[in-house]
Amino acid sequence: MLKILFLLFSGLKFGKLLTTGGTMLISLVVYAFIYGWKYAAGFIALLFVHEMGHFIAARQRGLQVGAPTFIPFMGAWIEMKDLPHDAETEAYVGLGGPLVGTLGALACYFLARDMDHSSKWLLAVAYAGFFLNLFNLIPLSPLDGGRITAVLSPRLWLLGVPVMGFLLWQNPLNPVLIMIAIMAIPQVIKAWQFRADDPSHAGYYVASAETRLTYATAYIGLLAFLAVMTHDVHEMLATIR
Template sequence: MKTLIALLLGGVKLAKLGKIMTTGGTMLLSVVTYAWVFGWRYALGFVALLFCHEMGHYVAARQRGLKVGAPTFIPFVGAWIELKEQPMNAETEAYVGMAGPLAGTAAALACYFLARNEGSSLLLAVAYSGFFLNLFNLIPIPPLDGGRMTAVISRKVWLLGAPLLIAVFFWRPSPLLILVALLAAPQVWRALKGDDAMPPDYYASASAGTRAEYAFIYLGLVTFLAVMAHDVHEMI
């Protein structure tokens, strides 16, 4: 029995060590990669903002009792957490989706105030990246966070995300946008047809008050990030 318990505890420790190594290793890889292009100080700040964003998702998922993996980073793609079990309803999905941009915005705002206090153009650039990154993530189209947040409001909102994604692509062409479009296309097509792979009660479980609350938070966050991204860009 003691041997069995020791093996189980050893397995748990190894699992935790594996998570730490996955997150730490991919973070280090991202820092090194970004440092080659933008310099190591900016790279550290940018990856730290990504980490804050993903930890927002992680904490929210754990709060709702979902099994979730540690954050994983890929240079020039971003980062994500692996949900090992899917939310049971659209409100939970929106809650987890909302937490990332909220945490990321708070981190970018901290960089902004620190930059203004210290007169640091580097921190101001990091703050701008954070505001823009979180604003981009709020485009109402899956698999972006905006798609997860607006699903509880109405799946038809996804139809607004497609032209926004196209507009961003023409403004700043990027392979990442093509990847997002490919991932989003099936769900947007189903929304256009009024069809969905999820059961009806997945969306119907949210009350009108809950939908209104998420709509208010979503629009407020988009407005705030748009204003901050614009103003900080002008400062830079």
């Protein structure tokens, strides 16, 4: 299997294999080597569903985006060729991923619930989907939660600092958490210095009270739902064990 992985990386030099299919296949092989093919395939599928949520939302707003790219243990992302022109558009694109990703995890959950104990791997995939979408809703840029809450106020990113700090305290050597924390530093500084009446960015963050209420309701509702589902599926997996 390691030889297969090496050949895949060799084939990705400068050709068209460095695309969604190629990077997805690399991730599939890596995850399968550790967790098994079934779980790996389900997990990659949910990552793809999440990113396609962003992709569809961006295209609905007329933004040009690239296809998803995957990196093992780092997740996946889509390349934004056009930047959002206001915070509401950024929030819309940011919400698309967790929303569609949650639907994908929910589909896995219902399928696993209707099957026998041999579907434990599928329930584990559902748990991973719920947990990762919940993690992504931490109100801290560059996570999706930071992009969604920006339409309310960038100052809300400060609420994500203690959450990320707690996660780092629990997992001090986690490279993904460390990378996100480093990327978040300039955004936290921006949030600390944010002034709603600053003319340099006032136009970007202008939104009606109705718009802010809509996104606040969607964000809090999705956050609560994912928290409940993550907890419940975790308990179900513990019971099966």
